[in-house]
Amino acid sequence: MGFAIKNLFRLIVAVLLAICVPSCVFGPHPKHLQSTEQGQIFLYLSCPVKPTFDISFSISGMSFMNKDGAWIDVALERSVDSEEVSERQIKLSEFYLPAGKYKRIKWTFSEAKVKKDNKSFTLALAQPRGEYSVEFEFSVLGRESLCLFADWDPEQSVFEKYLFRPALTIRKQGIEITNTLIYTTNSGSDCVTIIDRQQDMVVATVAVGTAPLGIVASTDGRKVYVANSGSNTISVIDTATNRVVNTITNFGYSPAELALSPDDQTLYATNPDSDSVSVIDTVSCMVTDRIPVGDHPTCILVDQDRRKVYVTNTAAHTISVIDMYTQSVENTISVGLNPVGMVIHEDTLYVANSGSDNIYAIEIPSYTVTKTISVGQKPSRLLSGLRGHIYVSNANSNEISFVYPAMGLVTRSISTGNLPLEMAIDEWRRKLYVVNSMSEDVSIIDVPTYNIKGMIQVGRNPHGIVLIQE
Incomplete structure (x- = not known):
């Protein structure tokens, strides 16, 4: 009876999350798969x-x-x-x-x-x-x-x-420039769009698995990993050829977001439906471990200096702290409602509480909340930016908040497309790229002037974005 009640409770929580938090943050949109003849x-x-x-x-x-x-x-x-x-x-x-x-x-x-x-x-x-x-x-x-x-x-x-x-x-399509590319997942199109950030134009697409969400690139930029939440796999793209060279089976678990260890040897994938994190050896492309965490894990972040992995458990309103040496949870941090995106900025962990419309500043290693900063509606993702700022994508208010954490306040808000999610920064060109899931495009923000320079139209329901460093 207790097991049935728990399952019923988790079902109710899942429904509430679907209403309160953008669905593309957590899972795929059902769609008809095309045949192999098309x-x-x-x-x-x-x-x-x-x-x-x-x-x-x-x-x-x-x-x-x-x-x-x-x-x-x-x-x-x-x-x-x-x-x-x-x-x-x-x-x-x-x-x-x-x-x-x-x-x-x-x-x-x-x-x-x-x-x-x-x-x-x-x-x-x-x-x-x-x-x-x-x-x-x-x-x-x-x-x-x-x-x-x-x-x-x-x-x-x-x-x-x-x-x-x-x-x-x-x-x-034919790509000649390989070191100025951006890769964007399209969960509704089952593909990755490739953008040349010198021209800010689409140059190619790559078919991957079903409902791709999270995406991450290796340190040397030679490989891009894509979490296919609908087909329970992870695609490995060779950036020299921009083709899928391997597909990692996640054994029935639906991966959402990804993170790589500092040496690129270990890939971590959150599995929201099974309350776990998959640990993957990138050399053998095999799942080597699965770590239980809290309810509905979504975003994941690697702390290179401290050899920790942080996982937001959106339904449990907590963050799991994983020790990379033991591959086990060593601590759990209570945060605001429905935590999602995280970033480490100046030795402080920041988390977006999408259900509380704020972000928490968490001191490391005591893991105590030291500051609460109000932002827009349903903050989704965080990014450490230029001039000491943190960028916050607010999914429901369709804007990016520029947060100056030293003062604990928002210094500027910029309107984007509909349902902004992941972001990437080109520090050399001083441009911020924002994925807008509902308007199916990517906003280009000129950071020094706070102006929208343009919009890049991509596939259906874009979600993740990663920039190959020059």
């Missing part, structure tokens, strides 16, 4: 050169001709304005194609207009049905992900002042 395609459009006048058009469909000459239709309805894509990149669509070779792409346009000198004119379409096709050879692999990029030149798309014939150059 490949995933991301289609991006960019306008590298700013036009001298404004052109807009509406896409009503796309088709792809395979090697046998058969057309595969893709549902796509999208309006595009040259001002929207001027010197930036937008995601037109995300879809699946049967595996195989393709040789031609056809666009169907329903309307095109040009605006000049405060006047708007409708342009004639190239064919009666507005179809425009280009030769382009590419291959689609089953269960793989591929980016196609269309570079558009608006000024070369108008002929004789009345005819719309889009000047489009198509290319597929």
Whole structure:
């Protein structure tokens, strides 16, 4: 009877957490798995050169001709304005194609207009049905992900002042720069988006397991580990080829967040559904131990100097302290409601209490709470930033709080996209990247000016982010 009551209690807690804390923090969104006979395609459009006048058009469909000459239709309805894509990149669509070779792409346009000198004119379409096709050879692999990029030149798309014939150059993903990349997990798309942070544009995608959440990179940047919460695995990506080179089986446990030991030899994965942390040998790619912690462990942090691992137990309102030598819990810290993200800043442990709308400062090694700092609604993740600040992503108020811990107050709040979660800082370029799960993009914040420099559109329900250090 006691076991049944405990299970009922845990079910009620799980339901309450789903309401109070963003669901993407803890687990996957149910989705239909694509067959091995299909490949995933991301289609991006960019306008590298700013036009001298404004052109807009509406896409009503796309088709792809395979090697046998058969057309595969893709549902796509999208309006595009040259001002929207001027010197930036937008995601037109995300879809699946049967595996195989393709040789031609056809666009169907329903309307095109040009605006000049405060006047708007409708342009004639190239064919009666507005179809425009280009030769382009590419291959689609089953269960793989591929980016196609269309570079558009608006000024070369108008002929004789009345005819719309889009000047489009198509290319597929190919990465030349390997030391300025950002990797973002997309829990709703089962893939990782790769961003070049010099251009702040998507350059590739990599298919991984189901509902990827946490992500971490090795110290040398050669490997990226991805927690696939829906398939109970961890994908290992080789950053030299940006392909999955190994898949670690977590034996039925759904991993959420990851952390690496200082020597990159041990990988830790939180398992919210089993109240445990998996210990993984990165050389053999095998689970070597499983450490019981508190209820619903979510985030995990390695303390390199003290050889400790901290785990937030969101349902228990505690932090488990794991000794890396014994691989066992040596202490438990009581904190605020629904703790999630953590960071070590100037020898103090900070934790975001998403149910209390504040962060705690915890003295190490006494593990006593020394300060409480109020922030935004449902603080989710913490990051040690520039100029002595801590950055806090507030999931419900859609903003980043800049906290100056020495004074215990928020010095600035910056609006982001919907449901901001994980963050990464490019210290050299002084840019903060914020993953927005509901708006399916990444905000770029210029830290010195506190301005939003742009948004990078990624996959569905992005969650984690990691930056490869130069």
